[in-house]
Amino acid sequence: MSRENVTMIEITEITEVMNYIEGLSAVVFDLDDTLYSEKEYVRSGYKAVAEIISQVDDAEEKLWEAFERKKPAIDTVLKDEGIYSEELKERCLEVYRNHKPDIHLYFGVADMLKGIRKRGMNIGIITDGRPEGQQRKIYVLGLDALVDEIIITDELGGPEHRKPCSKAFHLMRDMIGNGGYSTMCYVGDNIKKDFVAPEELGMRCIWFRNRDGLYYIEEDNNYA
Numbered sequence: 001m002s003r004e005n006v007t008m009i010e011i012t013e014i015t016e017v018m019n020y021i022e023g024l025s026a027v028v029f030d031l032d033d034t035l036y037s038e039k040e041y042v043r044s045g046y047k048a049v050a051e052i053i054s055q056v057d058d059a060e061e062k063l064w065e066a067f068e069r070k071k072p073a074i075d076t077v078l079k080d081e082g083i084y085s086e087e088l089k090e091r092c093l094e095v096y097r098n099h100k101p102d103i104h105l106y107f108g109v110a111d112m113l114k115g116i117r118k119r120g121m122n123i124g125i126i127t128d129g130r131p132e133g134q135q136r137k138i139y140v141l142g143l144d145a146l147v148d149e150i151i152i153t154d155e156l157g158g159p160e161h162r163k164p165c166s167k168a169f170h171l172m173r174d175m176i177g178n179g180g181y182s183t184m185c186y187v188g189d190n191i192k193k194d195f196v197a198p199e200e201l202g203m204r205c206i207w208f209r210n211r212d213g214l215y216y217i218e219e220d221n222n223y224a
Contacts, residue, residue, distance in 0.1 A: 008195070009206045015108040017187055018115060020206055025179040027116050028172055028203075029147075030188035031127035031134065033213035036141060040103045042067060048099035049074065049092045056081050097133055105141055113146040122176035123147040126169065126186070128162040131155050149175045164196030169203070190215040 009020050014034065021027055032038040043064060050059035056077065066073040074092045078084040116123055125147055127134050134152045138144060151168045153161045161167050169186070177184045185204035188194030192215070195205045210216055 008199075009204070010209055011206060012209050012211070013108075014106050014187075014208055014210075015112050017206055017208075018112060020204070021116065021119075021121065021185060023183070024121055024185055024204065025183040026122040026124060026172075026176045026185075028124040028126055028169075028176075028184060028186045030186075030190070030194055031125055031137065031143075032129070033189045033210050033215065034187060034208055035109050035125075035143070036103050036105050036137070037212050038214050039212065041101050041137065044102040045096040045099055046073065047102070048095050052091060052095055053078070053081075053083065053088075055083070097130060098136075101137055101140055103137060103140055110142075110146060122149075122178070124149045124151070124172045124176050126151045126153065126163070126172060128153050128159075163190075163193045166197035166201065169197045169201055173201075189213045 011017065011020075017027065029035055032041070043060075046060050046063040046067070049063060050056070053059050056062065059077065062077045062080070063073045066076040074089060074096070075084070078089060078092070113123060123146070125138075125143065127150070129152065131152050131154050134154075138150060143150070149172060151172060153159075153163065153165065153168050156167055156171075169181075173181060173184065181201040181203050185206055186195065186198040187206040187208060189208045189210045190213075191207055195207065198205050
C-alpha cells in the first residue's frame with residue numbers, strides 16, 4: 001500500500017492515542033520514547049557508570065553533558081579525565097548495558113493501556129535494541145502485565161531485523177491482528193524508521209511527536 005493511502009496521525013501527548021483507535025482490533029506500540037523517556041534510561045545508566053569511576057568528580061553530570069553535546073559520553077569523559085583504557089571503557093559499557101534502570105512510564109500510560117484492553121483490543125509492543133536491556137526495561141516498567149505480546153526485534157535473528165524491517169510486524173499480526181493489518185495501528189516516535197513497514201502493510205500510523213524524545217524533529221520533512 002502506498003503512502004497516499006495511509007493516514008498518518010500526529011499527536012503530542014501519548015494518551016491522545018485513545019482518540020484514534022475506534023474500530024481497531026489491535027494497537028501496537030514502540031517502547032523507547034513512546035511509553036517512557038529514553039533520556040531517563042540514559043541518565044540512569046550514567047548514574048551506574050559514575051559509581052565505577054568514582055575518582056571523577058561529578059562523573060554523572062559530565063557524562064550527561066557529553067551526551068547532550070552529542071558526543072560518545074563514556075569515551076569523552078574517560079579521555080578528558082586522563083583515565084581512558086579499553087578495559088575501563090568496556091567495563092563502563094557493560095555496567096551501562098546491564099544496570100537495573102530507574103525508569104517510569106509516561107504519565108497516563110498505564111491507564112491508557114488498561115483502557116485499550118477494556119475496549120476489547122489487543123495490545124502489542126515492537127521494540128529494537130539489545131534483548132537484555134530491553135527486557136530489563138519491560139520488567140521494571142511492568143509492561144508484561146499490561147500488554148498481550150512483546151517482540152524485541154534483535155531476538156528474531158539479530159539487528160538486521162530492527163525497524164524498518166517488516167518481519168516483526170508480520171509476526172505481530174499473526175499473534176494479535178485478528179482483523180488483518182487494516183485493523184491494526186502502530187504508535188511510535190521515530191518518523192524516519194517506525195512507520196516504513198506499517199505504512200507498506202496498510203496499518204494505521206500514529207506518530208507521537210515527542211518533544212522529550214531523542215528523535216524529536218522540529219519539521220516533518222518526510223510528510224510535508
